[in-house]
Amino acid sequence: MTDVVIPSFIDGHAVHGSGARFETFNPATGQVIAGVHDCTQADVDAAVAAAQRGFAVWSALTGTERGRILQRAVQILRERNDELAALEVQDTGKPWQEAQVVDVASGADCIEYFAGAAATLAGAQYPLKNAFAYTRREPLGVCVGIGAWNYPIQIACWKSGPALAAGNAMIFKPSELTPMTALKLAEVYLEAGVPPGVFQVLQGRGTTGALLAAHPDVAKVSVTGSVPTGKRVMASAADTLKRVTMELGGKSPLVVFEDADFEQAVTAAMMANFYTQGEICTNGTRVFVQRSILPRFIARLKERTALLRVGDPMHPDTEVGALISAAHRDKVMGYIQIGQDDGATLVCGGHTVAVPGMEGGYFVAPTIFADCTDPMRIVQEEIFGPVMSILAFDDEAEVLRRANDTRFGLAAGVFTRDSARGHRMAAGLKAGICWINNYNITPIEMPFGGARESGIGHENSMVALEHYTQLKTVYVELGQVACGYR
Numbered sequence: 407m408t409d410v411v412i413p414s415f416i417d418g419h420a421v422h423g424s425g426a427r428f429e430t431f432n433p434a435t436g437q438v439i440a441g442v443h444d445c446t447q448a449d450v451d452a453a454v455a456a457a458q459r460g461f462a463v464w465s466a467l468t469g470t471e472r473g474r475i476l477q478r479a480v481q482i483l484r485e486r487n488d489e490l491a492a493l494e495v496q497d498t499g500k501p502w503q504e505a506q507v508v509d510v511a512s513g514a515d516c517i518e519y520f521a522g523a524a525a526t527l528a529g530a531q532y533p534l535k536n537a538f539a540y541t542r543r544e545p546l547g548v549c550v551g552i553g554a555w556n557y558p559i560q561i562a563c564w565k566s567g568p569a570l571a572a573g574n575a576m577i578f579k580p581s582e583l584t585p586m587t588a589l590k591l592a593e594v595y596l597e598a599g600v601p602p603g604v605f606q607v608l609q610g611r612g613t614t615g616a617l618l619a620a621h622p623d624v625a626k627v628s629v630t631g632s633v634p635t636g637k638r639v640m641a642s643a644a645d646t647l648k649r650v651t652m653e654l655g656g657k658s659p660l661v662v663f664e665d666a667d668f669e670q671a672v673t674a675a676m677m678a679n680f681y682t683q684g685e686i687c688t689n690g691t692r693v694f695v696q697r698s699i700l701p702r703f704i705a706r707l708k709e710r711t712a713l714l715r716v717g718d719p720m721h722p723d724t725e726v727g728a729l730i731s732a733a734h735r736d737k738v739m740g741y742i743q744i745g746q747d748d749g750a751t752l753v754c755g756g757h758t759v760a761v762p763g764m765e766g767g768y769f770v771a772p773t774i775f776a777d778c779t780d781p782m783r784i785v786q787e788e789i790f791g792p793v794m795s796i797l798a799f800d801d802e803a804e805v806l807r808r809a810n811d812t813r814f815g816l817a818a819g820v821f822t823r824d825s826a827r828g829h830r831m832a833a834g835l836k837a838g839i840c841w842i843n844n845y846n847i848t849p850i851e852m853p854f855g856g857a858r859e860s861g862i863g864h865e866n867s868m869v870a871l872e873h874y875t876q877l878k879t880v881y882v883e884l885g886q887v888a889c890g891y892r
């Protein structure tokens with residue numbers, strides 16, 4: 407057992423939760439990185455009280471003052487990019503070549519965007535008869551963020567950036583599988599000048615998240631996680647009518663028409679399934695390919711997928727790292743078996759990978775199934791690993807109907823050179839985000855959120871600020887109180 411313990415961060419101090427200890431592992435080696443303690447009700451109460459104190463100070467600043475402090479946090483994050491990215495690799499198993507340019511950088515971009523927006527928060531004015539009304543956009547108070555393990559620091563930034571810019575305090579609970587970088591973000595905010603209590607990190611498993619979601623003094627909960635967790639949190643938030651934002655799972659379609667730029671579509675299908683070992687919620691895991699180009703498409707995918715380098719995530723050439731845990735590897739391998747049992751054709755992959763010197767790691771080869779049919783479990787259920795299912799289609803109406811035949815509705819993609827068809831498909835697809843001729847592009851300027859069971863509300867863009875503020879309407883009388891009373 408290691409002596410290293412990753413703490414929580416309450417009221418400006420690193421402290422250990424008062425609950426049970428569990429361990430966090432390096433997915434590439436299977437070795438323990440550190441111990442972590444669950445936060446209990448007492449820890450949650452202490453954090454909420456500190457958040458209320460922090461909120462009083464922070465919400466009294468002007469947007470310009472908050473923005474200035476947040477800009478300092480951005481600068482520190484960028485200065486510490488490589489150190490934080492290396493921690494992210496150690497915690498998640500994802501390749502360094504991704505973490506070094508995406509994870510911390512996209513988090514910093516997010517905080518930068520909302521730091522700039524903080525001073526622009528304003529209401530509207532409504533001229534009335536002998537009166538006028540105006541609205542104020544006010545912060546909600548103490549908000550809770552609950553994170554998944556695939557993009558730990560990005561998720562912490564996507565939630566805290568708009569929350570703090572709007573004047574709220576946030577208590578963030580990272581996934582128990584990736585406790586490290588949210589803690590570093592708390593240190594960065596404090597160093598930048600964010601008052602103690604305004605951004606806190608409570609470590610712990612689902613029970614800690616449930617305590618936060620149920621707390622009566624929490625105004626809002628934003629969860630990134632699976633659909634079942636989202637449903638549980640929403641049920642518990644209903645008791646005190648908390649606001650919720652839900653960024654949940656998906657089984658998104660990527661539709662490739664015969665007139666698409668062929669090579670671009672192959673590239674997108676690979677990126678949409680193998681980036682971050684396939685552990686991306688928006689992944690286009692149901693790849694619908696028009697029958698006329700199907701054999702060529704599968705052959706080219708197979709050829710290029712064979713070139714992907716699975717290995718030590720810290721090696722700069724590695725393109726596919728390790729899955730998050732042994733349990734998740736087993737789940738993914740279980741789905742690969744189910745795919746074969748259900749009659750799909752294994753085109754490539756389908757096995758674990760023993761990386762020399764990292765035999766305890768949770769590596770799975772990028773896997774492609776062809777001859778998939780809609781009812782197959784690998785086509786219906788979220789696998790959240792490097793497993794692509796290819797389905798043939800004949801015409802637009804048919805593929806639209808089949809693409810929409812799911813309870814999820816996170817994302818969708820269309821590849822075609824016919825722009826009218828691209829827009830028609832985007833209008834018809836039941837998804838929160840549709841990409842035309844690209845996939846998984848999530849710039850901070852663009853709203854991000856799911857439809858159907860994939861989510862409620864949005865992150866990123868100015869829309870996110872609406873989810874971290876409430877509107878107050880003020881009526882101002884300029885005349886007399888109208889009254890028929892004597």
Ligand SMILES: NC(=O)c1ccc[n+]([C@@H]2O[C@H](COP(=O)([O-])OP(=O)(O)OC[C@H]3O[C@@H](n4cnc5c(N)ncnc54)[C@H](O)[C@@H]3O)[C@@H](O)[C@H]2O)c1
Nearest residue numbers: 553554555580581611612615616631632635653654655687
């Ligand atoms: N839509 C998005 O933006 C997005 C992004 C990344 C991941 N995801 C989804 O997340 C899932 C994978 O992540 P995961 O395995 O960490 O998900 P998960 O649902 O198991 O856990 C997510 C978080 O919720 C916490 N939690 C668990 N039970 C809870 C409860 N009862 N109350 C409060 N909190 C609770 C966990 O401790 C963790 O921090 C996939 O379904 C993926 O699609 C969605």
Ligand SMILES: O=S(=O)(O)c1ccc(CO)cc1
Nearest residue numbers: 508556557686687688846848
């Ligand atoms: O946070 S996620 O929604 O899983 C996500 C989507 C796309 C990308 C690509 O940058 C990263 C994370």
